[in-house]
Amino acid sequence: MQTAQFEASVVAVVNALRAGSPMEDDRIELKRDWPDPEKARQLAGAANRVAGEYLTYIIGIDETGKTFPIGNVDPATWWSQMQAHFDEVSPQLVQQCAVHVSENEVVMALRFLSDRAPYVIKLANAGRSEREVPMRDGTRTRSAFRHELLRLLYEPSLVPTLYALEGRLSLSEPSVDPYSKTSSPMQMSFSARIYFECSRDAQVFMPHHQMSIELAGGGIERSLGEVFWFSPKELAGQHRGAILWPDGIELRGPGVAEINGVWQFPDLSIDDFAHTTVLHVRLSLAVAGTRAATLSMECGNRKVSELFGGKRSVSWSLAP
Structure with missing residues (x-):
């Protein structure tokens, strides 16, 4: 999510509060003050509740929409102190x-990624108990039940691990229609060969409409949304691997799939990328009925070329 989009979502929450709309979203926590690091249990419980999704802390506001001074707390120092209470891994502070x-x-807004749930808290001075898996339940935090732990452990087992084998981004200048003299927007194309690591008896489907891509580099951040397209392949005799369908990808076991996307940027020109040597790409492919599999790619190896008609083209490929 772009920083401006994140800010806009926070402002929308505050406006809704002040308009009298109650906050009932498990993914948003309102805090009057910076939580004491000893409150890491509450963060762990909230992250376990929304496991696999983003969790937002808005600090300096209460449920009525009234704001309070956020002070001069250093978020990095505060977060380091919070992490010390987690066993092995903690949610990832991404924004x-x-x-x-x-x-x-x-207000101060913090955005956490909870894709490594379950999160375990180390208990201090708690007798024989040394660790706990907290779970948010309404407005309180309690210990997780067995069935909740099973869900936290089972769902990630369905999510494949993604590896980028090849990747390429290309930009080309607009072409001008010789008759109307109008030009089309600058176009970006993306292609990648992705290896999906999963069990050999996998029964996984990743819907086309839940696939997205985020692009960042050279001061430009864009969420490009549902833009992938596939060319269905002949399925005769194919019993395992990644199968491309018009509505998504079916995994019958580990395998490779090629995905592509094309976008237009009417508000940008190729000169905006003149000094961009690296572009970062983040793919998100949701597994039906559970959380998303993500893959981050760094495309460098910048190459500038000239196309037919004098148009310029710039491309970046996956760094070796």
Whole structure:
């Protein structure tokens, strides 16, 4: 998510609060003050509840929409102290920013990724108990039940691990229609060969409409949305691997699939990428009925070429 989009979502939450809409989303936590690091149990419980999704802390506001001073707390120091209470792994702090919700009011927004649940908390001075798996339940945090632990452990087993074998991004300047003299927007194309690592008896489907891509580099951040297309292949005799269908990818076992996408950028020109040497790509492919599999790629090896008619083209390929 772009920083501006994240800020806009926080402002929308505050506006909704002040309009009288109650907050009932497990993915958003409102905090009047910076949580004490000893409150890491509450963060772990909230992350376990939304396992695989993003969790947002908005600090400096309460449930009525009233704001409070956020002070001069260093988010990096605060987060380091919180992480110390987690056993082995913690949620990933992926975004942080101060958000102006009015001319004179500022809140701090933190966005966590919870794709490594279950999260375990180390207990201090708790007798024989040394660790706990917390779970958010309404407005309280309790220990997780067995069936909740089974869900946290089972769902990730369905999510394949992705490896990029090849990747390429290309930009080309708009072409001008010789009759109307109008030009089309700048176009970007993306192609990649992805290896899907999963069990040999996998029964996994990743719907086309739940696939997305995020692009960042050279000061440009874009969420490109549902843009992938596939060419269905002949299935005769194919008993395992990644099968491409018009509506998504079916996994019958480990295998390779080629995915492609094309987007237009009417608000940009190729000169905006003149000094961009590396572009970062993040793919998200949701597994039906559970969380998403993600893959981050760094495309460098920049190459500039000239196409027919004097148009320029710039491409980046997956770094070796």
